[in-house]
Amino acid sequence: MATVVERTQRLAESWTEAPGLASWFKTVDHKKIGRRYIWTASLFFAMAGFEALAMRTQLARPEEGLIGPGAYNQLFTMHGTTMIFLFATPMLFGFGNYFVPLMLGARDMAFPRLNAFGYWVFLFAGLLMNASFLIGQAPNGGWFNYVPLTGPEYTPEVNIGFYTVGLLFLGISTTAGAINFIVTTFKLRAPGMSLNRIPLFVWAILATAFAVVFALPALNADNAMLLLDRKFGFHFFDPAMGGDPVLWQHLFWLFGHPDVYIIVLPALGIVSAIVPVFSRRPMVGYFWLVLANVATAVISFGVWVHHMFAVGLPQLSMSFFSAASLVITIPGGIQIFAWVATMLRGRLVLDTPMLFVVGFLISFVAGGLTGVMFAVVPFDQQVTDSYFVVAHFHYVLFVGAVFPILAAVYYWMPKITGRLLDERLGKLSFWLIFGGFNLLFFPMHISGLLGMPRRVYTYLPGLGWDGWNLASTIGAYLVAFGFLATFVNFLWSLRRGRPAGDDPWGGDSLEWATSSPPPPYNFAAIPVVHSAYPLWEERFRERLDGARGSEERQLAGDHEVLRTSELDATPERAIEMPEETIVPLVVALGFLLAFGGLLVSQYVVAAAGVPVVLAGLAAWAWPRREERPR
Amino acid sequence: MRSTAELRRRAAPILLWFAVLGGAAAWTVHLLLGWGLEEIACSPVSASPDVLGVSLTIWIGALTVALGAVTVAAGLLAYRFWRQTGTTDPNLHIEPGGSDPESEEQVRSGRTGFMALFGLAANGLFLLMIVYGGVSLLLLRPCART
Amino acid sequence: MTGDARALVAPTAEEVAGEVPAGRPTGWWGMVMFITTEATLFAALIASYFYLRFQSTPEWPLGGIKTPELSLPLVMSVILLSSSAPMAWADRGIRAGHVGRLRLGLAATFVLGATFLGLQFYEYVTKLREFTPTTNAYGSLFFAITGFHGTHVLVGLLLILFVQVRAWLGHFDRTRHLHVQTTAMYWHFVDAVWVVIMLSLYIGPHL
Amino acid sequence: MTLQAPRPGRRAGTHTTRSPRRAGRPGGSRWGRPSASRPAGPLRWAVVVVGGGLATQLAGCGQTSPSALDPHGSGADRVAGLWWLLFWISAVVFAVVTVLVLVALARRRGDRDTLVRRGGGEALIVIGGVIVPAIVLTAVYVVGLRDLRALTVPAHTDLTVEVTGHDWWWEVRYPDQGIVSANELHVPVGRPVRLLLTSRDVIHSFWVPQLTVKTDLIPGHTNTTWVQASRPGTYRGQCAEYCGLQHAKMAIFVIADPPDAFDRWVANERQPAVAAADPVAARGRLALERNSCAACHTVRGTTAGGTLGPDLTHFGSRRTIGAGALPNTPGNLGGWIVNSQTVKPGNRMPPQPLTPEELQALLAYLERLK
Numbered sequence A: 001m002a003t004v005v006e007r008t009q010r011l012a013e014s015w016t017e018a019p020g021l022a023s024w025f026k027t028v029d030h031k032k033i034g035r036r037y038i039w040t041a042s043l044f045f046a047m048a049g050f051e052a053l054a055m056r057t058q059l060a061r062p063e064e065g066l067i068g069p070g071a072y073n074q075l076f077t078m079h080g081t082t083m084i085f086l087f088a089t090p091m092l093f094g095f096g097n098y099f100v101p102l103m104l105g106a107r108d109m110a111f112p113r114l115n116a117f118g119y120w121v122f123l124f125a126g127l128l129m130n131a132s133f134l135i136g137q138a139p140n141g142g143w144f145n146y147v148p149l150t151g152p153e154y155t156p157e158v159n160i161g162f163y164t165v166g167l168l169f170l171g172i173s174t175t176a177g178a179i180n181f182i183v184t185t186f187k188l189r190a191p192g193m194s195l196n197r198i199p200l201f202v203w204a205i206l207a208t209a210f211a212v213v214f215a216l217p218a219l220n221a222d223n224a225m226l227l228l229d230r231k232f233g234f235h236f237f238d239p240a241m242g243g244d245p246v247l248w249q250h251l252f253w254l255f256g257h258p259d260v261y262i263i264v265l266p267a268l269g270i271v272s273a274i275v276p277v278f279s280r281r282p283m284v285g286y287f288w289l290v291l292a293n294v295a296t297a298v299i300s301f302g303v304w305v306h307h308m309f310a311v312g313l314p315q316l317s318m319s320f321f322s323a324a325s326l327v328i329t330i331p332g333g334i335q336i337f338a339w340v341a342t343m344l345r346g347r348l349v350l351d352t353p354m355l356f357v358v359g360f361l362i363s364f365v366a367g368g369l370t371g372v373m374f375a376v377v378p379f380d381q382q383v384t385d386s387y388f389v390v391a392h393f394h395y396v397l398f399v400g401a402v403f404p405i406l407a408a409v410y411y412w413m414p415k416i417t418g419r420l421l422d423e424r425l426g427k428l429s430f431w432l433i434f435g436g437f438n439l440l441f442f443p444m445h446i447s448g449l450l451g452m453p454r455r456v457y458t459y460l461p462g463l464g465w466d467g468w469n470l471a472s473t474i475g476a477y478l479v480a481f482g483f484l485a486t487f488v489n490f491l492w493s494l495r496r497g498r499p500a501g502d503d504p505w506g507g508d509s510l511e512w513a514t515s516s517p518p519p520p521y522n523f524a525a526i527p528v529v530h531s532a533y534p535l536w537e538e539r540f541r542e543r544l545d546g547a548r549g550s551e552e553r554q555l556a557g558d559h560e561v562l563r564t565s566e567l568d569a570t571p572e573r574a575i576e577m578p579e580e581t582i583v584p585l586v587v588a589l590g591f592l593l594a595f596g597g598l599l600v601s602q603y604v605v606a607a608a609g610v611p612v613v614l615a616g617l618a619a620w621a622w623p624r625r626e627e628r629p630r
Numbered sequence B: 001m002r003s004t005a006e007l008r009r010r011a012a013p014i015l016l017w018f019a020v021l022g023g024a025a026a027w028t029v030h031l032l033l034g035w036g037l038e039e040i041a042c043s044p045v046s047a048s049p050d051v052l053g054v055s056l057t058i059w060i061g062a063l064t065v066a067l068g069a070v071t072v073a074a075g076l077l078a079y080r081f082w083r084q085t086g087t088t089d090p091n092l093h094i095e096p097g098g099s100d101p102e103s104e105e106q107v108r109s110g111r112t113g114f115m116a117l118f119g120l121a122a123n124g125l126f127l128l129m130i131v132y133g134g135v136s137l138l139l140l141r142p143c144a145r146t
Numbered sequence C: 001m002t003g004d005a006r007a008l009v010a011p012t013a014e015e016v017a018g019e020v021p022a023g024r025p026t027g028w029w030g031m032v033m034f035i036t037t038e039a040t041l042f043a044a045l046i047a048s049y050f051y052l053r054f055q056s057t058p059e060w061p062l063g064g065i066k067t068p069e070l071s072l073p074l075v076m077s078v079i080l081l082s083s084s085a086p087m088a089w090a091d092r093g094i095r096a097g098h099v100g101r102l103r104l105g106l107a108a109t110f111v112l113g114a115t116f117l118g119l120q121f122y123e124y125v126t127k128l129r130e131f132t133p134t135t136n137a138y139g140s141l142f143f144a145i146t147g148f149h150g151t152h153v154l155v156g157l158l159l160i161l162f163v164q165v166r167a168w169l170g171h172f173d174r175t176r177h178l179h180v181q182t183t184a185m186y187w188h189f190v191d192a193v194w195v196v197i198m199l200s201l202y203i204g205p206h207l
Numbered sequence D: 001m002t003l004q005a006p007r008p009g010r011r012a013g014t015h016t017t018r019s020p021r022r023a024g025r026p027g028g029s030r031w032g033r034p035s036a037s038r039p040a041g042p043l044r045w046a047v048v049v050v051g052g053g054l055a056t057q058l059a060g061c062g063q064t065s066p067s068a069l070d071p072h073g074s075g076a077d078r079v080a081g082l083w084w085l086l087f088w089i090s091a092v093v094f095a096v097v098t099v100l101v102l103v104a105l106a107r108r109r110g111d112r113d114t115l116v117r118r119g120g121g122e123a124l125i126v127i128g129g130v131i132v133p134a135i136v137l138t139a140v141y142v143v144g145l146r147d148l149r150a151l152t153v154p155a156h157t158d159l160t161v162e163v164t165g166h167d168w169w170w171e172v173r174y175p176d177q178g179i180v181s182a183n184e185l186h187v188p189v190g191r192p193v194r195l196l197l198t199s200r201d202v203i204h205s206f207w208v209p210q211l212t213v214k215t216d217l218i219p220g221h222t223n224t225t226w227v228q229a230s231r232p233g234t235y236r237g238q239c240a241e242y243c244g245l246q247h248a249k250m251a252i253f254v255i256a257d258p259p260d261a262f263d264r265w266v267a268n269e270r271q272p273a274v275a276a277a278d279p280v281a282a283r284g285r286l287a288l289e290r291n292s293c294a295a296c297h298t299v300r301g302t303t304a305g306g307t308l309g310p311d312l313t314h315f316g317s318r319r320t321i322g323a324g325a326l327p328n329t330p331g332n333l334g335g336w337i338v339n340s341q342t343v344k345p346g347n348r349m350p351p352q353p354l355t356p357e358e359l360q361a362l363l364a365y366l367e368r369l370k
Helices: A004-015 A021-026 A030-058 A069-104 A112-135 A159-187 A200-232 A245-279 A286-302 A315-327 A329-344 A352-375 A377-383 A387-417 A423-449 A466-496 A538-549 A583-599 A603-621 B002-041 B056-085 B104-139 C003-008 C026-055 C071-082 C084-095 C099-130 C137-168 C178-206 D008-012 D041-050 D052-060 D074-106 D123-150 D259-270 D279-290 D330-342 D356-368
Strands: A560-564 A571-576 D159-166 D169-174 D179-182 D184-188 D193-199 D204-208 D212-217 D223-227 D233-238 D251-257
Touching (some): A030 A112, A030 A466, A069 A112, A069 A159, A069 A200, A069 A245, A069 A387, A112 A583, A159 A200, A159 A583, A200 A286, A200 C026, A245 A286, A245 A329, A245 A387, A245 C026, A286 A315, A286 A329, A286 B002, A286 B104, A315 A329, A315 A352, A315 A377, A315 B002, A315 B104, A329 B104, A329 D074, A329 D123, A352 A387, A352 A423, A352 D074, A352 D123, A377 D074, A583 A603, B002 B056, B002 C026, C026 C178, C071 C084, C071 C099, C071 C178, C099 C137, C137 C178, D159 D184, D159 D204, D169 D184, D184 D259, D193 D204, D193 D212, D204 D233, D212 D223, D251 D259, D279 D356, D330 D356
Parallel strands (some): D159 D193, D184 D251
Antiparallel strands (some): D169 D179, D204 D212
């Protein structure tokens, strides 16, 4: 029998990837990939943030001449597109990548190579779309990209090509990530983690991943048809040839509304992870939160027409979607009241992560309430496409995604880096962002009610909009300073931050049962759980400590994970995990060739990508010697 | 009798999934058919507000009743499963000290009860939406537009 | 041993070698989710077809294009659907450890699938004389949907070829045949999609 | 570019009827008032903090905003009522949640060694998250449907107007009266007017917040909506669906006239363009007919018959140039004709290389086209 030290050493050798530059391109470690997602998404966030600042500066005064209409239209298009596709989802998938396996007690994602592939595709697609700025022809049709404005007749330039090709390319990454999350959650949970014991953050990621699997194809079909219209003279959206521009809208919003929840649900999952820890008690209504998560994901597919209430559809059709749009607020309310009940019946610890959660709670309620308003058809018809909508969805998306992400930065970064961020700077950052945010977006409700349409590069004075716009611009700069504070705080913490230890917050879930940062194999012994709060159970701790000294909870092979059953997480067998490899990067590069060639109409280049992809996939599927029959 | 019991045992997982997802499926059908039929009946090329000779009001009314019934059935089934398993929510209390290891049966029963309760609540939400759809039929004329 | 104790000792790869492992493998779930998302994509395309059909003029197909004739598509359907049988037979075969059945079944599936593609090519040549994707929205829909499905058949054929090569290299036996299983799942899916296309694009306009 | 108080001359037309409430205030044009006299942003922000709802209401009654909360039409009236219902429901819910959060913050704090082990507390979720919302939402749903039904296009209207969206202006046709105009829509007060909406190019959206809710103009579709103004006045609207480069400068003015004024307007508008009586105007007319103006614009009664741009037959009576981009003054018009791209970059009208004499004559002629 090997000693504990020897076993741990063998595990470390088996899971640690070789140092050096080559390994940097070959990694399949979910933690490294998760970190890359977070970093890359932060970069895109900064870009989209600066785009927003530029727009707010232009709108500070009426008839401002800082930015012309052409540039402004590119800015607001790329701001929305980047925030939604290149920041929010990848950022949350990044946290998911890092923490889902840890929270499940697993050593990696189910498909580590697919995971690496997903990151590379995300990176390439994001760079491809933003490369459009280099030639001054960024997408300019809005993130919703309505035809016929974006069709071959009215925007023949390459701007929209970056949008359609870029999003089709990016869709591969998002779909791959979603499938990976689903299978990981189904099959790699720690023994004992039956459906009713899965951490709420993982539930949120699971519901989100399912939503991606069903929602993204609608966007892909839409973009593929637009691509065919634009490049090859098809007529899907051309009313003169039997097509219909409204078809674009249906498919777009069939994706687009679930996508709102694809962004918000995992972020709400972060809130559900933080609230119990900082209320020092189990969540009141674990069941209700799971219900809310899943119900929201399902109902989100039946509300898309509320983006189209002004299109002139029959009233009865609209009423069905109005009904769903109203009822979907019930799961939202359930979550709010579950968090509040937990806070009321716990003992709060008001550290920075919780401060962001409290700020989130109050502001998110406002966004939810205006959401109810948009479900009511006549009111929606009055204020849709006005600044009231801009206010509403920033109260939902900025508050619903960015506040929880900031909370997660303060809550989880210590696990990732091993060091705590500074509390005072964190609180300063919170107050700047919280105050600045409300100054930025609350006035937009009013300018919208006063008749100001959205997506305008300027406006005339004397319509009652001037003061509200100036207030918004001031708020935007406050928010920017708030982000700067957190960024400085993070950099400072890397060197000077207080060491976090395994469990700085007294956490409840499995990521706190290992060191900070975790070893490459995450857990030496496979944990066994009995509730959704394993670390708060003494029996769990006793056993984990015991298991470290014995061999019984350790897999025989080193580079293995334990596969368990879908519903009750009973152990099935150990499975060997793949080693680091360059293949995912090669396949991603093959796709880059194919999509890049398509974008610039160099079809030889595009065709050259296909054999690269096929060869890469063949190498991917080829079994190692020890995996073949003897 | 043994064969009945055997049948029941085999049907149980399928029935449980119906109890969990029945309402969601019914609502999806209600929404897509209701919307699709109205799009067809009220399209600019349609002569009258009916589909296959049956008026839209009857279509949607019948859909509401039938799919509402499916949802209620799923809810009742969920209630039965829930009663059978009882509430064994492991997340309500944190055990202060160590206890005996759980049996697989305990884990499964807790999970089944959880799913059943989920079905019960979810079917309620979906029923609400289907009923709302029926209510709109009382207030709005088919094919009327703003 | 209590249930919990059983949970503590996880079986190793060596221990389960030689017996069929319990439970669904991760790869199986991966393929199920991939097929789910692909099926949704086809659903979106077919829904677009019906949307444009019912939104535009009562005339369908548009612009005087003839209603698709059915004899060739019916032959194609028979060929493609019958190809699922040897695929299932091959899949069952390798589960019982018969590598020969696997090779033979894959070969038969490949021949049938390739015949289908050949017929579709012939159909395209005939149709393109009458109308093209740029004729009108009907032409766009017809060629985009059938072409997208044809691409899937082609990918399926490449997969079958790949699995065939690996079958000859001895990569599969009674316990190791995940890629045979997932390829079979994909192939059956492609066949099922054809049924929907047949019903909506070919038979639909006759109703 | 000047967007100051209106020139006196603009008010001379018979159709420039101001609402009685505004008549007493000087400089009260709906679209041209300097912003300096209003309090600055931060000050307003303070008002918002005190009471957002109240501030909204005040701003809504401000004299120049096309505010949805200052309704002068039956559709907008309904929706404004709906807004206040939704607003007060929201205010109560927001207050309840905020108070609960504050109570939680004010209560006992813990530290990382604290752990509350007991369960319970789900009643708040069931009541606050399920039962109360279900009741409130049902009520909101039914009220919403009732108001939706009230917005249904009336079966019979006396007047039908076709509004067609173009990049970036509005074509307005009265098919029964034989009137073609642009960017201004005259309606009789108190009578429902049916609007048939479509687009010549991309999707636009018709939105006059004070009159009724918005409806999209979609190529290949004809949407129907209706307006019924309750008071005479000029109501500003603006394209609400992003339509490309100059989406920001695509305004439309709905002018609600008392019945007799409306009839006079119709009678005048049906006439072809006034004859060019004096020599300057005659030269202007020649300039219009001979230069590229005529390729895009129609002036009935002349040989100018282009249909790409707005009909100019009664251009002199319109309030603005370029769909609300500038007030219609000779100075502005001259600048616009010489190079409209500086005012509204990207619009479809190319710079016009006219001699100064031609330009002066053209301005004189156009100003006369009342």
